[in-house]
Amino acid sequence: MQLIKCPWCGPREETEFHYGGQAHVEYPAEPAALSDEEWARYLFFRDNPKGRFAERWSHSHGCRRWFNAIRDTATYRFEAVYRPDEPQPVNS
Incomplete structure (x- = not known):
């Protein structure tokens, strides 16, 4: 079992978390104008x-907060985790 480091709770088992998709996707500036x-x-x-990718994760069975992570999609290894209000790490 892999441990994922929640920015608020610390390392927890991966079964406590849920994947939330790609991180840093901007909401449309004028949503009503979209086709x-x-x-x-x-x-x-x-x-x-395939490789290093910024993702959103939720600690759904813990503090229930969202955070971002840099994860290698080929190895599943988490390289960094950070709060949504923090900048994306350049290199880990």
Whole structure:
């Protein structure tokens, strides 16, 4: 079992967390002006790289807070975790 470090609670078992998708996706500035196709792109089209990737995670069975993580999608290794109000780490 892998431990994931919650920024508020510290290391916990991975079963306490839920994946929340790609991090740093900006909400549209004028949502009412978007076409159906633009809404679909915003909601469903995300990057899916092999390697280092910024993601959102929720500590759903703990403090219930959201945080961001840098994770290698090929190895599943978490390189860094950080609060949503903190800048994305450049290198870990």
